[in-house]
Amino acid sequence: MKTFILLALTCFTLSASAEGRNLCTIETANKYLPQVEKHSDYDKNRHCAISCIMAVKCNDNETLLAGFMKEVKDVFGPGNAEWADYRADKAGINLVKSGRARRVSECFTQCDSLYHH
Numbered sequence: 001m002k003t004f005i006l007l008a009l010t011c012f013t014l015s016a017s018a019e020g021r022n023l024c025t026i027e028t029a030n031k032y033l034p035q036v037e038k039h040s041d042y043d044k045n046r047h048c049a050i051s052c053i054m055a056v057k058c059n060d061n062e063t064l065l066a067g068f069m070k071e072v073k074d075v076f077g078p079g080n081a082e083w084a085d086y087r088a089d090k091a092g093i094n095l096v097k098s099g100r101a102r103r104v105s106e107c108f109t110q111c112d113s114l115y116h117h
Helices: 002-039 043-057 060-076 083-097 104-114
Strands: none
Touching: 002 043, 002 060, 043 060, 043 083, 043 104, 060 083, 083 104
């Protein structure tokens, strides 16, 4: 947990300088999150899908930072921070990087195959 908090503090510093660049991931998350939540009620599937969609629409590094920042927010807020969530985010991004998902619809299909509950 201490390592996670140290990483969180470092990430807060980095995110302050990157805030303007993260606009794409924020807009994409706001647009697609209702669709993701409707598609699956399994948390890891949701993390995978939204990260995959953000990586399709935005930059994979921005998406990775957004996923990490979400977990950091959960450490200090009402959420439940889990490394498994972050791993699911990375899985979604890797689907795009590997070419297995190039469209939003493919994110849903591929994440369903990885995280069915």
